[in-house]
Amino acid sequence: MKKDKSEKVNNTENFSPEVFKKIQQARKLQPRTEELISSILSGDVGALSRAITLIESNNPNHFANAKALINVCLSHTKQSIRIGITGVPGVGKSTFIEAFGKHLTRQGKKVAVLTIDPSSSISHGSILGDKTRMEELAKDSNAYVRPSASGETLGGVARKTRETITLCEAAGFDIIIIETVGVGQSEIAVHSMVDFFLLLQIAGAGDELQGIKRGIMEMADAVVINKADGDNVAKAIVAKTELSRALHLFPPKKSEWTPTVSTCSAKTQEGITEIEQIIVNYIETTKNNGYFDRKRAEQNEYWLLETINNQLKEDFFNHPEIRDLLEKTKKAVQNNESSPFAAAQLLLETYFKNKP
């Protein structure tokens, strides 16, 4: 927060805080940003890439333009379908997405693929960040593949991915696929920004190996057993039965949708059409019962509150007086010299006393 404020002083192209007045904002935009917006709206993928780079920028001089860009694009988005896809490494996420994406672009649909991978800052993108993995799709003129921003916390990646969805929608993409690796917290972030959540599995690898957390299973609107080809077909059918039984144990979903289990082969294309149909059915069901719009509204509110909570914490823990005091206080609390509640009170008093 404080960083933002001090930047403001030096930043003459700033906007009034009334984010709702988009017209005003648009008028104040730099000519280059205005140009960028009209290029995005015309579906120019190069402009889209530049815009994403702008919102990914950590340079505070770019923040105001990025914010305005997003708010203008928000009013121009066509309603896309947002699909989250997760699964542990080895289930064939990228080959699946390539096969599924090509299937959609062949019908003239525009498909964007984004990835959320906070681990890429450590692994340097080796798991998901590698754009060349989906070569066919990346070359497709109806597709756009963009890896995760790297060097970021999950919160940072999530914010940027959500804003990238808005830009892609403004650029006219019909289907936005968000890919994440099914470990850690990233699938929760993805779940909170998509309409449909697909869990990719393979047969016979065992629950443990696939790192299935019950939480992920519960989030899934569809479980797809990939690599159901050749010798694997029989195993895939057994796994399908088992997973159907397991899913049956969960309480009914608020969406009134019963999660499906199906098999597919990204290699032979078998089952890909059926998955498209499942998603079409889901969208129809949830649009009819009002869940689709309700969920989107809830997701927006979730991100509003999530952003506030994260920023409050960030401001607190980066406060110089707190930084100095925190380590000492933690030690006292760990050693039972002070109650955690009294210690928290002391830190909070220090913080609020020293706010500018």
Add this chain to the structure above:
Amino acid sequence: MKKDKSEKVNNTENFSPEVFKKIQQARKLQPRTEELISSILSGDVGALSRAITLIESNNPNHFANAKALINVCLSHTKQSIRIGITGVPGVGKSTFIEAFGKHLTRQGKKVAVLTIDPSSSISHGSILGDKTRMEELAKDSNAYVRPSASGETLGGVARKTRETITLCEAAGFDIIIIETVGVGQSEIAVHSMVDFFLLLQIAGAGDELQGIKRGIMEMADAVVINKADGDNVAKAIVAKTELSRALHLFPPKKSEWTPTVSTCSAKTQEGITEIEQIIVNYIETTKNNGYFDRKRAEQNEYWLLETINNQLKEDFFNHPEIRDLLEKTKKAVQNNESSPFAAAQLLLETYFKNKP
């Protein structure tokens, strides 16, 4: 926060913020508080009750005394064993705790039973708050039974329960049992304040009925199948095998402890001695490998950070300017008129600009 500060002005018996200097604090205490402390330390249950009432008080005039009381008691606590017990309504938590508690007091151990039940504010304590449920134990001179503070959020109940543990330990209790109903978030709060976490089940009720969330299973150090008497014995043995198999699928625990599954009957007392032995084994294992102390230190730190996060949010969302603006902003965000991130930024700027 602000409330606290303004109270301070009117409160002449205030303490220096240096919570670590307990001796100074003790000197400044009101005679009545000093008396209270020495009565607690001598094991006076009446004084203990009055002290708990003081820390449960929502009257800001009591805050400073309550804080000092806790910090003095912290330095006088003998190390007790803290046991969390959870299970859905109907598994027989109170009869189990009564049987188990009596088994311990018979050996001369002092047992305190506290409950965490944020729902009691709605149900008026019908689930857990009913002290008369453990009549035998409540009459026992070696036992102390105290229901949850009512009319509170989970955060409030959790803080008060944690401080009540400190008071009970200062009063010389050897075993502190914290009971909670296994629904919602309260079992997470309990898990973060106990050494040993016990999940109570009954045979044949089905996973769904018992509301077993994988998360609770993962937290358990022991699963006990209660009501294993009469016709239920066979079913309980089957359930034991199934649960052992299910627990086997979880990754090993940081404590290096393998969770046990056992059967018991609160009615016939069968299995109660074995459960005591399991807990003794657990404490021995985790004290030897250092986990016991490490976990307590981590729990203290957890509550420090948790308290800070909650108070930051509370201060933000109770800020008059934010309260006015929030509903309007939420609506704009839900209707896609503003990006959640831009809206959060606006609220945060308003908040920080208006801090006193």
